[in-house]
Amino acid sequence: WIIGWPAQVMPLGGEIFTYLELSGKFYSNFLQGVLNLSDVVYYLSVTALGLFLGTFAVEMRRWR
DSSP states (O other): OGGGHHHHHOSTTHHHHHHHOHHHHHHHTGGGTOOOHHHHHHHHHHHHHHHHHHHHHHHHHHTO
8 A cells, every 4th residue: 555655756657656556446446346357367466476475585585
């Protein structure tokens, strides 16, 4: 949710931060009961990225 504030501060590239912001997608669609395939794919990809980065961090510490 914090990723949305650079969109207000930086005029250039603010659209990217607005797209990556989680709260805008969550409040606009899921709370209204609307399930769009693009939103589901977005949340699944964010979850997969988080799991990958967490696994990668654990593996890096194991090999040190």
